[in-house]
Amino acid sequence: MLAETSEQGLTPLTLELLTAARTVAPTVEALAWGPDTASIAGALGEYGASRVYDVGDLAGALPGAPVAAAIAALIGNGERPDAVLLPASYDGRDVAGRLSARLDRPVLTNVTGLVQHDGALLTEHPVFGGAQIVHARFTGEGPGIYVVRAKSFTAEPAGGSAAELVAAPAGDVGPTGAAKIVGRHVEEATGPKLDEAAVVVSGGRGLGSAESYALVEELARLLHGAAGASRAIVDAGWVPYSHQVGQTGKTVKPTVYVACGISGATQHLVGMKGAKNIVAINKDREAPIFSVADLGIVGDVHKVLPALIEALRSR
Amino acid sequence: MRVVVCVKQVPDPAMPPSLLAETHTLDRSGKLVMDDSDSYGVEMALQLAGDVEGSDVTIVSMAPGGETSGLRTALAMGAARAILVSDEALAGSDALSTAKVLAAAIRRAEPDLVIAATESTDGYTGTLPVQVAELLGMPSVTFAKRVSTDGTTLQVERQTEAGYDDVNCPLPAVVTVTAGVVEPRYPSFKGIMAAKSKPIDVLAVSDLGIDASAVGSRGAREEIVDVTDAEAREGGEVVVDEGDGAARVVAFLEQLKVI
Ligand SMILES: Cc1cc2nc3c(=O)[nH]c(=O)nc-3n(C[C@H](O)[C@H](O)[C@H](O)COP(=O)(O)OP(=O)(O)OC[C@H]3O[C@@H](n4cnc5c(N)ncnc54)[C@H](O)[C@@H]3O)c2cc1C
Numbered sequence: 001m002l003a004e005t006s007e008q009g010l011t012p013l014t015l016e017l018l019t020a021a022r023t024v025a026p027t028v029e030a031l032a033w034g035p036d037t038a039s040i041a042g043a044l045g046e047y048g049a050s051r052v053y054d055v056g057d058l059a060g061a062l063p064g065a066p067v068a069a070a071i072a073a074l075i076g077n078g079e080r081p082d083a084v085l086l087p088a089s090y091d092g093r094d095v096a097g098r099l100s101a102r103l104d105r106p107v108l109t110n111v112t113g114l115v116q117h118d119g120a121l122l123t124e125h126p127v128f129g130g131a132q133i134v135h136a137r138f139t140g141e142g143p144g145i146y147v148v149r150a151k152s153f154t155a156e157p158a159g160g161s162a163a164e165l166v167a168a169p170a171g172d173v174g175p176t177g178a179a180k181i182v183g184r185h186v187e188e189a190t191g192p193k194l195d196e197a198a199v200v201v202s203g204g205r206g207l208g209s210a211e212s213y214a215l216v217e218e219l220a221r222l223l224h225g226a227a228g229a230s231r232a233i234v235d236a237g238w239v240p241y242s243h244q245v246g247q248t249g250k251t252v253k254p255t256v257y258v259a260c261g262i263s264g265a266t267q268h269l270v271g272m273k274g275a276k277n278i279v280a281i282n283k284d285r286e287a288p289i290f291s292v293a294d295l296g297i298v299g300d301v302h303k304v305l306p307a308l309i310e311a312l313r314s315r
Numbered sequence: 316m317r318v319v320v321c322v323k324q325v326p327d328p329a330m331p332p333s334l335l336a337e338t339h340t341l342d343r344s345g346k347l348v349m350d351d352s353d354s355y356g357v358e359m360a361l362q363l364a365g366d367v368e369g370s371d372v373t374i375v376s377m378a379p380g381g382e383t384s385g386l387r388t389a390l391a392m393g394a395a396r397a398i399l400v401s402d403e404a405l406a407g408s409d410a411l412s413t414a415k416v417l418a419a420a421i422r423r424a425e426p427d428l429v430i431a432a433t434e435s436t437d438g439y440t441g442t443l444p445v446q447v448a449e450l451l452g453m454p455s456v457t458f459a460k461r462v463s464t465d466g467t468t469l470q471v472e473r474q475t476e477a478g479y480d481d482v483n484c485p486l487p488a489v490v491t492v493t494a495g496v497v498e499p500r501y502p503s504f505k506g507i508m509a510a511k512s513k514p515i516d517v518l519a520v521s522d523l524g525i526d527a528s529a530v531g532s533r534g535a536r537e538e539i540v541d542v543t544d545a546e547a548r549e550g551g552e553v554v555v556d557e558g559d560g561a562a563r564v565v566a567f568l569e570q571l572k573v574i
């Protein structure tokens with residue numbers, strides 16, 4: 001499985017992948033890149049990986065091509081994984097696509113569940129906004145390549161000792177590795193992270209204008225939560241992409257999700273349907289969001305949100 | 316600069332989607348239209364081609380039944396020509412087979428730049444453009460939110476978990492764009508009329524030197540086992556706001572001990 005890191009160490013999705021891998025396979029090995037892979041060997045072992053292949057520092061190259069080449073080289077040299085699990089992240093998808101072409105094996109993406117059935121590994125994929133579940137599997141020779149969505153599994157440590165570090169250089173990938181990162185920009189956010197917050201308040205096109213998003217942010221702040229958004233208002237440039245919830249954005253599973261002026265399109269629902277409780281405020285009684293809401297308020301966000309903010313402030 | 320844009324033609328999103336009972340694959344028997352996600356790629360291509368003198372834009376698509384209506388839309392926006400791969404042998408292709416077919420078709424256009432959407436509306440595997448890049452031996456920059464080029468290198472702002480990265484990449488290369496990067500133009504009346512006479516090259520699998528038994532359902536190496544209904548999430552109480560909406564929400568949050 002592909003292990004990804006951020007400034008805080010292994011990403012939450014990596015820990016989820018490790019946990020999932022352990023439940024379907026007796027041996028789990030990780031592959032990671034970066035200047036200091038040794039620093040994550042302990043955490044990888046704790047979550048059940050026996051070994052970590054270290055691709056090393058990529059010197060600014062986008063990971064897709066070199067990391068896929070490193071995995072393909074291991075397989076070419078006799079490693080025989082049954083499955084390669086990758087996180088549904090920007091880089092994870094790049095690695096999956098490149099690896100697929102190199103190994104001549106297709107990819108199963110948008111995986112939200114893995115089950116062993118009669119000796120075969122079956123995947124689960126939500127379709128039509130999660131109304132139906134497709135089960136799929138690989139056929140033919142060679143490893144299956146799986147891209148797993150965030151929040152599909154709950155991360156749990158296994159208590160193993162540090163993973164053994166083994167060098168796995170990418171080698172020369174020629175022009176495919178020519179894309180280089182020359183600068184990084186972090187869009188500062190205050191408060192809890194969107195995909196970790198216990199409360200998420202999201203706004204949609206029903207807010208009417210970029211300025212009204214301040215209502216969503218204020219409500220999120222009062223509830224010690226994070227502010228999210230539908231794609232419609234991200235595309236419109238009202239809020240940065242890092243706020244987007246849904247199929248192409250973040251998957252959230254908070255205790256409470258408050259959807260304000262969001263219709264509930266299938267691509268939005270797959271990102272938030274896992275919330276324990278859903279509150280929806282929408283002026284259209286027929287909006288699909290009400291079919292998943294535990295509490296639905298048919299009303300105008302410009303009336304309900306200010307009143308709600310006022311009520312919470314005065315507590 | 317020769318720019319190729321991948322345009323997927325998908326079932327009309329206004330129609331409710333359905334799966335075919337026998338194969339569990341999406342029903343594509345109706346009329347197909349240009350995937351909205353690709354309208355951003357077409358617009359981006361036209362803008363970049365406008366920045367570099369002597370450029371033009373070719374559309375490449377794989378679709379059943381010789382479908383060209385989505386291609387005409389892209390041609391009406393301003394693309395010069397299109398290549399369509401349509402062949403009964405391609406029915407049931409997995410994304411890798413589709414990538415092989417598109418890569419072979421794209422190679423014919425000898426592009427400097429290939430643009431695709433980050434993911435399609437109906438398939439949303441989101442891996443096809445990178446598979447194409449690997450098959451063509453090109454670098455790729457996915458999730459581009461801003462792109463500029465002088466015809467030799469690309470400057471891209473690429474989305475990340477935390478914000479975005481500045482990425483430089485020599486051409487030829489593959490780029491995937493997200494929705495919202497540019498504002499797709501509406502085809503003008505003149506554009507629509509001009510599109511009618513623009514060339515569309517229609518190719519079969521054999522024209523591309525690809526073995527028909529290696530693609531389509533015969534070549535697929537993944538299969539759908541079954542489709543089941545997900546556990547339905549019960550809708551709860553829906554109340555009309557009579558000035559008490561906010562109080563209802565407060566009471567709900569109190570009950571959950573969130574406040
Ligand atoms: C490939 C693909 C991927 C996608 N990925 C995502 C994704 O990750 N996340 C995502 O969110 N979407 C995604 N979408 C887009 C999705 O299909 C919808 O277009 C989008 O979610 C709609 O956003 P919205 O609910 O804000 O807007 P709309 O659908 O326009 O809904 C606005 C709602 O606000 C209500 N409203 C209007 N005025 C008021 C008012 N004053 N008070 C209260 N309510 C009001 C309306 O009744 C309406 O229900 C994707 C689409 C595609 C094709």
Ligand SMILES: Nc1ncnc2c1ncn2[C@@H]1O[C@H](COP(=O)(O)O)[C@@H](O)[C@H]1O
Binds near residue numbers: 350377432434435
């Ligand atoms: N059959 C196709 N014809 C042309 N372009 C395609 C086709 N399938 C996928 N693409 C392109 O690849 C992108 C990603 O597709 P997907 O991997 O299906 O999510 C799409 O948005 C298109 O730009």
